[in-house]
Amino acid sequence: MDPSRASLKDVKRLVIKVGTAVVTRGDGRLALGRLGAVCEQIKELNTQGYEIILVSSGAVGLGRQRLKYRRLVNSSFADLQRPQYELDGKACAAVGQNSLMALYDTLFSELDVTSAQLLVTDHDFRDKDFRKQLNETENSLLNLRVIPTFNENDAISSRKAPYEDSSGIFWDNDSLAGLLALELKADLLVLLSDVDGLYSGPPSDPKSKLIHTYVKEKHQSEITFGDKSRVGRGGMTAKVKAAVSAAYAGIPVVITSGYGTGNIIKVLEGELIGTLFHKDAHLWAPVKEVGAREMAVAARESSRRLQALSSEDRQKILLDIADALEANEKLIIAENAADIATAQQAGYESSLIARLSLKSEKISSLANSIRVLAKMEDPIGHVLKKTQLAEGLLLEKTSCPLGALLIVFESRPDALVQIAALAIRSGNGLLLKGGKEARQSNAVLHKVITEVIPENVGRKLIGLVTSREEIPDLLKLDDVIDLVIPRGSNKLVSQIKESTKIPVLGHADGICHVYVDKSANMETATRIVLDAKTDYPAACNAMETLLVHKDLVESGGLNNLIGELRSKGVTLYGGPRASTSLSILEAHSLHHEYNSTACTIEIVDDVYGAINHIHEHGSAHTDCIVTEDHGTAEVFLHQVDSAAVFHNASTRFCDGARFGLGAEVGISTSRIHARGPVGVEGLLTTKWLLKGSGHVVDGDKGVVYIHEDVTNVS
Known part of the structure; x- marks a missing residue:
């Protein structure tokens, strides 16, 4: 502002x-x-x-x-x-x-x-x-x-x-x-x-x-x-x-x-x-108006200065951010409370308000995840492969930052902290545009984080975009911004993809399935389904559709599971088969993300019916099978074409921190560059370093190629 x-x-x-x-x-x-x-x-x-x-x-x-x-x-x-x-x-x-x-x-x-x-x-x-x-x-x-x-x-x-x-x-x-x-x-x-x-x-x-x-x-x-x-x-x-x-x-x-x-x-x-x-x-002192290009260029230049620091110095910035978050906890919670009050007064849905909330435990968790990220191996300049092309000619494939990232996200101010930490760890410049519903939370978090960035890097490493009107200008800067990551609704992702030449990484929907097979242990199934649906219904990795084998309906094995869901306040809608068999309202669509305590149930003939349903109605995010038959599990794990596929584990495990990535910038359902939870590695690309001693091609007459892999040779 x-x-x-x-x-x-x-x-x-x-x-x-x-x-x-x-x-x-x-x-x-x-x-x-x-x-x-x-x-x-x-x-x-x-x-x-x-x-x-x-x-x-x-x-x-x-x-x-x-x-x-x-x-x-x-x-x-x-x-x-x-x-x-x-x-x-x-x-x-x-x-x-x-x-x-x-x-x-x-x-x-x-x-x-x-x-x-x-x-x-x-x-x-x-x-x-x-x-x-x-x-x-x-x-x-x-x-x-x-x-x-x-x-x-x-x-x-x-x-x-x-x-x-x-x-x-x-x-x-x-x-x-x-x-x-x-x-x-x-x-x-x-x-x-x-x-x-x-x-x-x-x-x-x-x-x-x-x-x-x-x-x-x-x-x-x-x-x-x-x-x-x-x-x-x-x-x-x-x-x-x-x-x-x-x-x-x-x-x-x-x-x-x-x-x-x-x-x-x-x-x-x-x-x-x-x-x-x-x-x-x-x-008033004249305020210099910073344009979209100027902001993006400043983030890129700051990222190059960040990359020039030692690994220890970059690590210290992250540890200082973690300490600053905890030291400013009361201020952060107060600004967040103002956002929540505004959202409640405006009549926003409870699921959005849940995503908006920043409590003491979450701030502590964010600080700890940043410390875990800081202690991980430095990802910049890591030699991925080393090849002896010819005598005295060594080629190295190394990891390097992408450059400047634009992240557009809705509702969740904790995403700002995770994304900023990942950008610093991976050596990238960053432009952040949060939703208006988290305006005060985002502003205070941005201030707390950038105040500990050293002057030799510059606070412009992380720019906070405050106006929606600036987004179209930023999306035109394909010569300066290297990647756009939208975190939000299907509409947001679609609009951004249609508006830019910059590569876009992300997922539009989080329509996650749990398939309960006929051989499932029903106590295990109940525990997994309840967790996947009710642990955090607003999350993109929450279950939105429950698929059940037809034998469980005929045998009555499904009754207890349905009862448990209803006791937890979950509203059930049925697919064409389930709505008739279970006497519940039919879902208006089988491709629907509720983001609330509601879900769709549908009946399938077998694991192949479940796979076909997921491919037809899913979003390639996270899908799970509950079964004691390992052969059936292997079919599901290898044939479901999603970013994350689980056996006997809640879909809620699809998360950067739970995967040990330290944090995540988002979850990608793309098939190019990065897929699933995107941590530090997803924000890196590669560059080739060739070390010779006066070698020339000269029509390849004077070079004897051996192409020997020496990656693990000291």
Whole structure:
């Protein structure tokens, strides 16, 4: 988060101004989808306890559209041949206001939100009693969670153009929004426009740059404003004047796009979008904006300095990180608790909140796993193979870092710690983008880790990407970033694979199966199935489908297992056969990852039926067979085409730490480079070192090749 945006986290009351260019399309018709998205954000913020005051333009534009249509319908062909007079703006305002408020009422009603209409004129604010009554009414509405919606009453306004003169209190809906922010003691004013914010020149000019923080002393003489709004009164000039006026009176203002998805919420989360106006902006030290390429290049350069350290120095960095995690445990837990509270308030699913949680035991476990990783053999520069090509010509195949990695992960802040430790152990630079639900947890963990990285390496070794908008730019950097590893939903992985030329390593789904064969010891089977499903249902290695041999259904051997699952609160859904035989609801899909205490059961004829089901409906993650027949087990182990295949062991064992890798950057279902839990080795590649004494090829006439493997020769 940019330091200048930190205070926006404390906002309680905000004024949102929606411009005509947001309400209507370029042809003057209603932009229903765009306005609906704005209302959805207001609904979400209203639910979270924010007090929201809405100021909306658009009445004149909507009224003009309706009256033009009415005039067309009522005109004869002869009428249409005559010059068309300009419609009266006050009539347009009167007609359009009715339409505008009916629209807001409909949209908010669909979202179970109540709105109110307040029409005001410049003259009203000259009356002290009016202003007092306005405050009382507003407080009453906000206490009732009603969204008050203001508009200047253009139909009866007595002011004439030019709108700004020495006698005016406000001149358009932008300045009205600024006035209301002051009058009603708002903490923030958000002005929604049809561009991303204030630019140094016309937004259409490629040379123009978005100004993230407006400094009056610097920018007022530098900026060239374009034309006034295509539909409203003021355009960007009016917005900047209103923003400067409100900001210097003590109300921070952000101008941002009303077209962008979730921009109001992003502003309140402190993301660096739009242009911020603040009375103290001139006192802030200029913040150098780090671009995607600059961040990636810095991580790569830092990784080269890391590789140049001795093995002992790299080991010490990891041990210092482990100590720092434990020393900052209270701070980490406090920031994590804030994320959890926000997630609960937002109504996130319990499975996501479980993945989000960082407790004392987990922090201790993370620290210990880093110490285990530090004590492992140094993976960098390890000679994998040594070949004597010819007399005096020695070829070595050695391990080396990949370079710069981009990891995009959701929900789990502990993943940040594991990934950072693995990157340091393997000598790689790292760019991390976590989910917004773990924003505070990720920020504090990143700070704790990077503060112990020595200056001769540089803290930019590990970059924390804070804005989702930076991801598309990073995914274009195939000349700088060497590998992308997404850890999250199928949608996330698919989007990244479709958006980049950089190699992508990971898994989309974790649809893990346990097959209970007819020869299984049912006590063993019950223990394994319960662990695979209930130990940590949100994990990608949790069982999602239970396959059972048909004989167990016929003999009743399955009854106790089903009873145990239900006693643990597991909801059961059936495949086509099981739903009928066991009288349970049929699953809507056999390729489904529940991430919760639910699973699918299906009946198969034998081990080959189980294998076929896994290949057809699985995700090639982790699959297990429970059986006492070793011949059947061998068939399953060798024919199931998954990254991890187990016999008589819970799928929950598929984990980097449990495999002895120290930690994992993720689990890969790819077939190239790395598969299964990806530890240090998965973040390495190879390079060839050839040592000669003046050897030349010369058409191979002077070289006698022997190609002798001398790997184990001292």
